[in-house]
Amino acid sequence: MAEFDFTQAIGEARAKYESIAKALDVDRLKADIKDLETQAAAPGLWDDPENAQKITSRLSAAESQLKRLNSASQRIDDVETLVELGHEEGDQDSLDEAQSEIGEIQKDLDQMEIQTLLDGEYDERSAVVTIRSGAGGVDAADFAQMLLRMYLRYCERNGFKAKVMDTSYAEEAGIKSATFQVDAPYAYGRLSVEGGTHRLVRISPFDNQGRRQTSFAAVEVVPLVEATDHIDIPDTDIRVDTYCSSGPGGQGVNTTYSAVRITHLPTGIVVTMQDERSQIQNRASAMAVLQSRLLVLRHEEEAKKKKELAGDIKASWGDQMRSYVLHPYQMVKDLRTGYETSQTQAVFDGDINAFIEAGIRWRHEQRRAAETEE
Incomplete structure (x- = not known):
């Protein structure tokens, strides 16, 4: 069995993350969250329950999306550190753990990538x-x-x-x-x-x-x-x-x-x-x-x-x-x-x-x- 190429796997994960972050436009996402927070804090928000539900739902989704992006970036950094330590100390258990984590990160990035493909005129709607x-x-x-x-x-x-x-x-x-x-x-x-x-x-x-x-x-x-x-x-x-x-x-x-x-x-x-x-x-x-x-x-x-x-x-x-x-x-x-x-x-x-x-x-x-x- 060929030895697992950590450098390539981590490089591919980082490249996919950067592509996703660019497509989702992190700065715009943060601005959207700020705007939705302002709307959610407005007096009388729940006078119109249907509209209030839409605002809070969109806010929750945007916050969750930003959290997943930040978490993915941190996990890539962490697994890279784990691989370095595993190689330095000859710790195979750490390398096995890192390989498993890279697989999970790739799965999460694949799911996040789907979001970037939902760019149709009405895709955001119910x-x-x-x-x-x-x-x-x-x-x-x-x-x-x-x-x-x-x-x-x-x-x-x-x-x-x-x-x-x-x-x-x-x-x-x-x-x-x-x-x-x-x-x-x-x-x-x-x-x-x-x-x-x-x-x-x-x-x-x-x-x-x-x-x-x-x-x-x-x-x-x-x-x-x-x-x-x-x-x-x-x-x-x-x-x-x-x-x-x-x-x-x-x-x-x-x-x-x-x-x-x-x-x-x-x-x-x-x-x-x-x-x-x-x-x-x-x-x-x-x-x-x-x-x-x-x-x-x-x-x-x-x-x-x-x-x-x-x-x-x-x-x-x-x-x-x-x-x-x-x-x-x-x-x-x-x-x-x-x-x-x-x-x-x-x-x-x-x-x-x-x-x-x-x-x-x-x-x-x-x-x-x-x-x-x-």
């Missing part, structure tokens, strides 16, 4: 995620519910605030669709790589003959709109229907017409909301989601026009983006990045950070390649 069952009957509805649980567990693992806004239950099992909102810095930038068609292959628990079944579910991710987005929706462009909220199996969970369905007539986009008790609250939430979808649609149309003008029309990367195989072998594989794991249960328990990070790197490479072609 996200609205909708899951819909596709082909595959009751298995597809069950798969959609499995994905909902997976993403909610992912949010829980990462300390992201997630709120289910609407659920449409299937008759036999699972869900027809569900929409939830994730409030965390860069939630959209991270989760947007999950958009597309997901495929499940397994022995169907709903087939009395125990046959293998392939089912599909679609995941849509849009950024949460803000007041500055200027998405005007004339009243004449929408139809609003109200109805009683319902739970699994159609059982009524309240007897008032609080649930809201908004149909955008020009595009056919339909948004339903039943999480809140108040019809007014549900209508406001539904309008926010509709605006988010129209915002994404507008930018997709703009991007399409640019590609047409450039004479370069490519298929969307979102289709058939991941396969979950539970039979005849255990494997979850991302068809875009090639990343895969045999730990299927861990994935369904929300352990999908590696898939998301691989997706972010893949997207960044795609964007860079597209810019080069232009």
Whole structure:
């Protein structure tokens, strides 16, 4: 086995740290923290709880980011000192410890590097995620519910605030669709790589003959709109229907017409909301989601026009983006990045950070390649 090259490993770690620090702009980060601290200390901050939550969340994220940067720099210095002492004293235990620490530092730097790749126009925002069952009957509805649980567990693992806004239950099992909102810095930038068609292959628990079944579910991710987005929706462009909220199996969970369905007539986009008790609250939430979808649609149309003008029309990367195989072998594989794991249960328990990070790197490479072609 070749001797571990500490000089090269430490040099690579330091170079990656400096690249990350430059990309994140430490001086700007410190200025942002100072500005957010001033806003957080303002009298009457919590008169607007929603805005206060955004400010404190952004402050916490920025402080955590700066702390990680400072910690990484210090750890590189410390491990370099440990290597020098290990060589001087011929202490193999110290050198083994240093090698292990360098590996951990490299892992942390890889995760921090992801942050520098989240530079899209809306990447910093909260996200609205909708899951819909596709082909595959009751298995597809069950798969959609499995994905909902997976993403909610992912949010829980990462300390992201997630709120289910609407659920449409299937008759036999699972869900027809569900929409939830994730409030965390860069939630959209991270989760947007999950958009597309997901495929499940397994022995169907709903087939009395125990046959293998392939089912599909679609995941849509849009950024949460803000007041500055200027998405005007004339009243004449929408139809609003109200109805009683319902739970699994159609059982009524309240007897008032609080649930809201908004149909955008020009595009056919339909948004339903039943999480809140108040019809007014549900209508406001539904309008926010509709605006988010129209915002994404507008930018997709703009991007399409640019590609047409450039004479370069490519298929969307979102289709058939991941396969979950539970039979005849255990494997979850991302068809875009090639990343895969045999730990299927861990994935369904929300352990999908590696898939998301691989997706972010893949997207960044795609964007860079597209810019080069232009």
